[in-house]
């Protein structure tokens with residue numbers, strides 16, 4: 786066992802960590818190394834229902850199902866927000882067009898009276 790040294794005899798509760806190397810315990814259970822990517826630049830996936838695997842249809846990269854679903858959800862939410870913004874823009878532009886049409890109509894009326 787490693788020895789523990791006191792830093793200072795005046796400070797008995799503070800000690801240095803052992804400096805000697807200690808041997809790491811050997812792993813008893815070896816887990817397979819699984820590497821998932823959260824997303825892929827390709828937009829098609831293949832789902833292997835029996836093996837519960839999601840992989841990219843384009844490159845075959847194995848994807849983490851939760852991360853993939855989370856990314857899809859975020860993209861869908863962003864698209865919905867963008868769609869709402871565009872709808873607001875269209876409504877606003879249509880209102881401006883109606884105002885301009887009325888203004889043109891008034892000006893044409895004034896022009897006819899002046900002639």
Ligand SMILES: [Zn+2]
Pocket residue numbers: 825826827841842843844845846
């Ligand atoms: Zn891919």
